[in-house]
Amino acid sequence: ECLVVEDSPLGVQGGLAAGMQVLMVPHPNLNPDLTQAATLSIPSLHHLDPKEFGLPPYSYKPVTHVIFDMDGLLLNTQTMYSQVSAKLLARHGKEPDWEFKMKVIGMRAE
Numbered sequence: 144e145c146l147v148v149e150d151s152p153l154g155v156q157g158g159l160a161a162g163m164q165v166l167m168v169p170h171p172n173l174n175p176d177l178t179q180a181a182t183l184s185i186p187s188l189h190h191l192d193p194k195e196f197g198l199p200p201y202s203y204k205p206v207t208h209v210i211f212d213m214d215g216l217l218l219n220t221q222t223m224y225s226q227v228s229a230k231l232l233a234r235h236g237k238e239p240d241w242e243f244k245m246k247v248i249g250m251r252a253e
Contacts, residue, residue: 145208155178170248
């Protein structure tokens with residue numbers, strides 16, 4: 144079995160569609176309703192108890208492989224991107240729309 148570690152709702156959806164368990168570590172400003180589909184959602188990897196994936200008394204299957212979503216989770220690129228974007232917008236007298244950003248992080252452009 145494989146465990147997917149994700150920070151975005153779209154990544155969670157992809158992992159679940161592939162039949163995998165999904166541990167979600169969402170951005171703190173993400174709407175909590177968008178974390179409900181994950182097998183487990185935690186505020187940071189510091190809160191991960193590996194026993195929660197595959198060891199009794201939990202009903203999860205044992206994990207033998209892990210897939211990490213790199214951007215925003217292992218490498219905090221979302222924060223860096225947000226800071227750079229805010230500086231660029233400020234140069235033009237604009238402010239970032241954080242509520243909108245939380246709605247589109249990890250979403251597919253159509």
